[in-house]
Amino acid sequence: MVVENVRGAMRLATLDADALAAGLTAGMTLADARAREPELRVFEADPHGDQDWLERLCDGCARYTPNAALDSGHGLMLDISGCGHLWDGEAELAQAATDRLERHGMRVRHAIAASPEAAHALARFPAAPAPDEDAAVRRLPVEALELEAESAVALRRAGLRTVGDLAARPAAALAARFGEEAVDALHALLGLGHRPLAPRRPRPAIRVERRFAEPMGSSAHAIKVVAEMAAEAGEQLAERGQGGRRFEAVFFRSDGLAFPIRVETSLPIRDAPAIMRLFQERIDSLADPLDPGFGFDMLRLTVPRADPMAPTQLALEGGEARKSEGVEALVDRLSIRAGRARIQRLEPRDSHIPEQAQLALPAVEHRAPEGWAPVGDPGDPPMRPLHLFDPPQPIDVIAEVPDGPPHRFRWRRTLHEVTRFEGPERIAPEWWQARDGAIEGESTGRTRDYYRVEDARGRRYWIFRHGLYGAETVHPGWYIHGLFA
Amino acid sequence: MSESIKSLAALKRHIAALDRTPAPTVGCTRLATGHAGLDAALDGGLLRGRVHELFGAAEEEGAAAGLALILARLAADDAPLLWLRTTASARAGGSPYGPGLAALGLNPARLLIGLMADDAMLLRAAVEGLRCPALGALLIELRGRAPLLDLTASRRLALAAEQSGVTAFLLRVGGDPVPSAAETRWQVAAAPSDPLPGNAPGHSAFALSLLRRRAGPDGLAWRLIWDGEKGAFGDGRHERHEHGQDGQQGGAPLSGALVPLPADRSAADRAA
Numbered sequence: 001m002v003v004e005n006v007r008g009a010m011r012l013a014t015l016d017a018d019a020l021a022a023g024l025t026a027g028m029t030l031a032d033a034r035a036r037e038p039e040l041r042v043f044e045a046d047p048h049g050d051q052d053w054l055e056r057l058c059d060g061c062a063r064y065t066p067n068a069a070l071d072s073g074h075g076l077m078l079d080i081s082g083c084g085h086l087w088d089g090e091a092e093l094a095q096a097a098t099d100r101l102e103r104h105g106m107r108v109r110h111a112i113a114a115s116p117e118a119a120h121a122l123a124r125f126p127a128a129p130a131p132d133e134d135a136a137v138r139r140l141p142v143e144a145l146e147l148e149a150e151s152a153v154a155l156r157r158a159g160l161r162t163v164g165d166l167a168a169r170p171a172a173a174l175a176a177r178f179g180e181e182a183v184d185a186l187h188a189l190l191g192l193g194h195r196p197l198a199p200r201r202p203r204p205a206i207r208v209e210r211r212f213a214e215p216m217g218s219s220a221h222a223i224k225v226v227a228e229m230a231a232e233a234g235e236q237l238a239e240r241g242q243g244g245r246r247f248e249a250v251f252f253r254s255d256g257l258a259f260p261i262r263v264e265t266s267l268p269i270r271d272a273p274a275i276m277r278l279f280q281e282r283i284d285s286l287a288d289p290l291d292p293g294f295g296f297d298m299l300r301l302t303v304p305r306a307d308p309m310a311p312t313q314l315a316l317e318g319g320e321a322r323k324s325e326g327v328e329a330l331v332d333r334l335s336i337r338a339g340r341a342r343i344q345r346l347e348p349r350d351s352h353i354p355e356q357a358q359l360a361l362p363a364v365e366h367r368a369p370e371g372w373a374p375v376g377d378p379g380d381p382p383m384r385p386l387h388l389f390d391p392p393q394p395i396d397v398i399a400e401v402p403d404g405p406p407h408r409f410r411w412r413r414t415l416h417e418v419t420r421f422e423g424p425e426r427i428a429p430e431w432w433q434a435r436d437g438a439i440e441g442e443s444t445g446r447t448r449d450y451y452r453v454e455d456a457r458g459r460r461y462w463i464f465r466h467g468l469y470g471a472e473t474v475h476p477g478w479y480i481h482g483l484f485a
Numbered sequence: 486m487s488e489s490i491k492s493l494a495a496l497k498r499h500i501a502a503l504d505r506t507p508a509p510t511v512g513c514t515r516l517a518t519g520h521a522g523l524d525a526a527l528d529g530g531l532l533r534g535r536v537h538e539l540f541g542a543a544e545e546e547g548a549a550a551g552l553a554l555i556l557a558r559l560a561a562d563d564a565p566l567l568w569l570r571t572t573a574s575a576r577a578g579g580s581p582y583g584p585g586l587a588a589l590g591l592n593p594a595r596l597l598i599g600l601m602a603d604d605a606m607l608l609r610a611a612v613e614g615l616r617c618p619a620l621g622a623l624l625i626e627l628r629g630r631a632p633l634l635d636l637t638a639s640r641r642l643a644l645a646a647e648q649s650g651v652t653a654f655l656l657r658v659g660g661d662p663v664p665s666a667a668e669t670r671w672q673v674a675a676a677p678s679d680p681l682p683g684n685a686p687g688h689s690a691f692a693l694s695l696l697r698r699r700a701g702p703d704g705l706a707w708r709l710i711w712d713g714e715k716g717a718f719g720d721g722r723h724e725r726h727e728h729g730q731d732g733q734q735g736g737a738p739l740s741g742a743l744v745p746l747p748a749d750r751s752a753a754d755r756a757a
């Protein structure tokens with residue numbers, strides 16, 4: 001059984017069947033439980049680990065249906081409409097799924113119903129045998145509505161024990177006493193309302209699958225099969241006049257785990273060798289290599305994002321004409337190998353606060369922006385530095401009080417004698433961002449007086465005084481914010 | 486004896502055959518900098534499709550990176566320019582600033598920045614980048630001694646550049662000049678600018694000295710002034726120091742070339 005720390009006390013969170021039989025209940029303190037049953041085997045609760053495991057199982061369930069979702073309370077919800085015939089019937093599909101999970105030592109309860117809520121309730125609450133689904137739902141206890149504990153107790157006190165009892169009452173009275181959500185839950189359970197399932201993965205436009213009768217033990221062979229699938233996906237993309245921007249290959253292992261491998265491109269592509277180069281690049285850069293374990297029994301290639309791409313001219317000798325590789329292909333390869341955030345483009349932002357005037361964005365997803373307007377008049381020397389320090393670095397400055405230019409400053413243990421300067425260029429904080437109109441507060445920062453200075457050896461720096469002497473601060477600090485060329 | 490000489494000659498021929506680089510496609514064109522003295526000394530400008538190495542002291546980072554970027558932009562023309570650096574460089578030297586690039590006349594929209602985790606990854610990415618002919622120019626920034634950039638690594642870069650015709654600029658911040666396969670080696674420092682009225686700092690000025698060149702004299706120094714609006718180097722005071730180092734093949738660091746020292750630089754300052 002599993003314990004968790006609730007308000008300072010270790011309490012039982014979940015128990016197995018033996019513990020329940022011994023009379024322990026969830027919510028009991030660990031000390032009480034130990035007093036009753038000294039032989040307890042206790043594990044610390046790990047909600048993140050549970051969630052992680054459930055998500056992996058959910059990804060693995062994509063072998064049964066594309067619409068697999070996580071369900072509240074440690075459950076999985078599979079939308080198997082139209083999937084049953086692949087397994088000779090819905091009951092057989094459910095059996096195959098539970099068998100697979102039970103082989104891993106999990107205890108599984110399942111239910112098939114017309115609405116997700118009904119299936120959720122039927123799987124969790126023991127219902128008396130019933131001739132059909134509607135009758136089974138009506139025989140469920142009122143707790144199956146999953147209202148607040150007081151509401152369920154109140155319903156029982158009122159003599160309403162099953163969902164059927166409740167459904168017989170007028171909805172208005174129910175809503176007045178227990179709130180709208182009680183009526184909503186009832187309608188959902190009876191299949192009157194329709195709430196769509198939110199699948200963990202949205203269904204992609206193009207997918208290619210290969211299932212194997214025998215698990216495939218070699219990763220290299222599996223990658224060859226992915227190459228075949230990439231060619232097939234490329235044909236499908238060509239028919240639609242599209243090219244893929246993202247590709248995902250999922251390697252399903254026979255023990256239920258799935259390895260997704262994703263690549264991204266900055267221009268739409270559908271050329272199978274190009275796609276495979278990116279996949280190979282990604283696989284080579286994996287921290288732990290693709291482990292076939294007991295073998296892969298299914299492979300799937302999907303194109304989650306596709307953009308329009310004009311048809312390409314066929315070369316005379318067949319096949320698409322090879323054009324010379326563009327910079328985009330280089331960006332894709334480097335982004336995959338080094339990480340997508342490492343290849344960047346600069347994008348301008350409309351702000352006069354220097355460090356907020358640009359954004360460094362991943363080049364693989366953003367096109368070249370236009371519209372960089374230089375600060376200052378044409379013909380002037382640069383008014384903004386080439387390198388910007390973020391955050392600015394503090395320096396020791398000798399300057400006239402209160403607002404004179406700097407005479408000399410010390411940065412990185414070197415003394416710089418200022419021979420030329422220009423300034424101040426005063427940059428005020430964004431007062432409209434201040435909370436409650438407070439200008440005094442630190443929330444928006446202080447006024448900065450920027451100076452362009454040149455030292456005796458010709459090195460040019462951008463330094464500023466942080467705060468107005470006396471008005472904003474007692475002793476303004478000086479910072480170096482950038483280096484000029 | 487004669488047999489061994491014969492086999493030696495055969496071996497030499499064999500090595501020459503192995504070492505023969507494919508005929509460069511665009512490697513013969515030269516990149517004119519616009520500075521008359523510099524272009525004349527270089528027989529018309531910097532060779533395209535080669536590796537040019539620029540050294541700058543750590544405290545001269547702004548000037549060294551600025552000049553390297555300007556040269557790379559001139560080489561790239563209007564094609565994209567890739568600037569590869571490490572995250573350590575970005576931490577120590579600050580990040581590239583778009584408005585500042587625009588102010589220098591370098592369009593930030595045509596700049597790609599690659600922030601690599603370490604030098605090894607940076608050099609791999611650099612070779613990869615140099616193999617892509619669509620790239621206009623490549624700027625490789627290495628900080629400190631960079632022991633990974635040995636003769637083999639720089640030769641690999643030079644070969645890749647010759648094959649694709651992409652010009653590469655190796656920016657060495659705080660590194661000592663050591664032998665490499667680069668076509669030219671330069672020392673860059675900031676130079677006092679020509680002041681504007683009111684004693685304001687003027688256009689960016691650089692003190693550039695040629696440490697070594699594969700074919701031609703070295704040990705020359707110039708003062709360059711970059712005018713971002715015109716997109717060309719202006720003519721500063723023309724300084725020329727010839728030291729007759731023509732025949733010497735680059736062996737020892739600082740092979741005789743002298744950086745012109747401003748008169749007001751103190752000895753203590755140099756030691757710092």
